[in-house]
Amino acid sequence: MYIVITNDDGIHSPGIRALWMELSSIADIAVVAPDSERSACSQSITVHHPIRVDEYPVDQVGVTAWSVNGTPTDCIKVALEALLPRTPDIVVSGINNGPNLGTDVLYSGTVSAAIEASLHGLPAVAVSLAARRPVDFSVAARYTRQLVERVMAQESLPQNTLLNVNVPPLAAMSIKGVAITKLGKVSYENVFEKRQDPRGRVYYWMAGNVIDAGNDPDSDVEAVKAGYVSVTPVHFDLTNYAIMDMVKGWDW
Numbered sequence: 001m002y003i004v005i006t007n008d009d010g011i012h013s014p015g016i017r018a019l020w021m022e023l024s025s026i027a028d029i030a031v032v033a034p035d036s037e038r039s040a041c042s043q044s045i046t047v048h049h050p051i052r053v054d055e056y057p058v059d060q061v062g063v064t065a066w067s068v069n070g071t072p073t074d075c076i077k078v079a080l081e082a083l084l085p086r087t088p089d090i091v092v093s094g095i096n097n098g099p100n101l102g103t104d105v106l107y108s109g110t111v112s113a114a115i116e117a118s119l120h121g122l123p124a125v126a127v128s129l130a131a132r133r134p135v136d137f138s139v140a141a142r143y144t145r146q147l148v149e150r151v152m153a154q155e156s157l158p159q160n161t162l163l164n165v166n167v168p169p170l171a172a173m174s175i176k177g178v179a180i181t182k183l184g185k186v187s188y189e190n191v192f193e194k195r196q197d198p199r200g201r202v203y204y205w206m207a208g209n210v211i212d213a214g215n216d217p218d219s220d221v222e223a224v225k226a227g228y229v230s231v232t233p234v235h236f237d238l239t240n241y242a243i244m245d246m247v248k249g250w251d252w
Helices: 014-023 073-082 102-106 110-118 140-155 220-225 241-248
Strands: 002-004 028-034 051-055 063-067 090-097 124-129 161-167 176-178 187-196 204-210 230-236
Touching: 002 014, 002 073, 014 028, 014 090, 014 140, 028 073, 063 073, 073 110, 090 110, 090 140, 110 124, 110 161, 124 140, 140 161, 161 220, 220 230
Parallel strands: 002 028, 002 090, 028 063, 090 124, 124 161, 176 230
Antiparallel strands: 051 063, 161 230, 187 204
């Protein structure tokens, strides 16, 4: 098996290292990841300056790696279209340091890299550890390996579909199991702090606290809160088919 790994925390992050160390036990690994953190960049791509790729030293047998001065989506595009010697069997994005739950998938570079892989017709998994502090990624890495093995045993995922996985920051014995979930809703009480730089120009610094959005019990948000690993099948046809006939009936 041949696996491509990327992330949005950057190639130096402990999460991606834990992932390639674990997955190298079952496959040959190509790591193609941003050279620095690119969190919350969504599906952005680089079009106004060159994309530069450098070999990255890895002390693990069966793993080759490159750092890219672009976004997670750039990493997958350049890997699949220009860099890799052969087509991978699956793409894994992560392990993200922090949750990617509910509507936050719209902002996530981690999830967007998996979406890009799906656009290329490949099975893809995005994995996040739902913690806001430096943590041990080994439990999440083991769950990811098990999930990859299950996906490959099924031969593929449906077209334009990826699995978004969030692992609670718990010891393995404390995790209650795996829940197949739907996307919930994550809302923030955003605060824009007004500041002034040394030259007198005003700028704003955004912060925010998560607020309870009242999610359903079968949502990813509630599953992780209850101590389950959430696995959410995500597809990216954003068409609202239910109202197409209604819109057709408007006076055009």
